[in-house]
Amino acid sequence: QLQMQESGPGLVRPSETLSLTCSVSGGSISGSSYYWGWIRQPPGKGLEWIGSIFHSGNTYYNPSLNSRVHISVDTSQNQFSLDLSAVTAADTALYSCARHSLQPGTYDIWGQGTMVTVSS
Amino acid sequence: DIQMTQSPSTLSASVGDRVTITCRASQSVSSWLAWYQQRPGKAPRLLIYKASSLESGVSLRFSGSGFGTDFTLTISSLQPDDFATYYCQQYKTYSTFGQGTKLEI
Numbered sequence: 001q002l003q004m005q006e007s008g009p010g011l012v013r014p015s016e017t018l019s020l021t022c023s024v025s026g027g028s029i030s031g032s033s034y035y036w037g038w039i040r041q042p043p044g045k046g047l048e049w050i051g052s053i054f055h056s057g058n059t060y061y062n063p064s065l066n067s068r069v070h071i072s073v074d075t076s077q078n079q080f081s082l083d084l085s086a087v088t089a090a091d092t093a094l095y096s097c098a099r100h101s102l103q104p105g106t107y108d109i110w111g112q113g114t115m116v117t118v119s120s
Numbered sequence: 121d122i123q124m125t126q127s128p129s130t131l132s133a134s135v136g137d138r139v140t141i142t143c144r145a146s147q148s149v150s151s152w153l154a155w156y157q158q159r160p161g162k163a164p165r166l167l168i169y170k171a172s173s174l175e176s177g178v179s180l181r182f183s184g185s186g187f188g189t190d191f192t193l194t195i196s197s198l199q200p201d202d203f204a205t206y207y208c209q210q211y212k213t214y215s216t217f218g219q220g221t222k223l224e225i
Contacts, residue, residue, distance in 0.1 A: 047164070047207055049215040062214060063121070096163060104211035106154040108175070110163035 002027035004097050004111035012091075012118050018084040022097030022111060023077075030055040030075035035103045038071065038082045040093040041113070050095075052103055053080055060103055087118045122146055122210050126218035133223060137198045141221045143191045143208035152212035155184055155193045158220075159204045167206075168193065195223075 008020035037052035051061040098107035123146040156164040168184035
């Protein structure tokens with residue numbers, strides 16, 4: 001059964017870059033036709049799609065975050081990563097990785113999420 | 121951007137009730153609409169895709185309908201595990217979610 005697990009710092013200082021990795025187990029990123037995405041949820045608020053990547057390296061970003069987001073994939077490690085630059089307190093959220101079969105599409109498998117707080 | 125608006129924000133109901141949650145898109149999304157359930161501290165769970173298709177393993181008590189800009193999620197005969205927050209998602213253009221509907225006892 002495919003599982004996804006986020007990892008990265010829980011605290012990031014304002015203006016710095018938030019970097020997270022999603023490790024995939026129980027299935028191969030490169031051996032599938034799925035897309036791999038990042039979604040965040042600020043405390044007490046709704047869900048926001050950040051961006052997604054295909055194993056070929058094709059990326060798709062939320063236009064509202066496009067200038068600050070970079071997603072990459074490492075098929076040898078079966079993981080993909082998120083970099084969000086110039087963070088502010090508004091970027092404080094639970095960050096989750098998820099799998100989807102279309103771009104855009106629905107998310108059928110999710111990681112548990114990792115909480116990132118932006119604070120000095 | 122396509123904006124998604126859910127109503128109500130909070131819904132109070134009892135075990136055994138039938139409830140309906142509404143989601144409205146700011147422009148047509150055709151049938152590219154999904155519904156998710158999120159329990160506290162858990163990841164969202166896909167319930168419905170393509171507006172009315174039931175995800176594998178999801179109870180038949182859940183049903184979705186709608187097309188274009190107006191959609192509904194109906195839960196028949198509420199069970200204790202159904203009390204959670206529900207989100208709609210459009211995936212016609214990029215991906216945006218509604219603000220959520222908290223279903224409480």
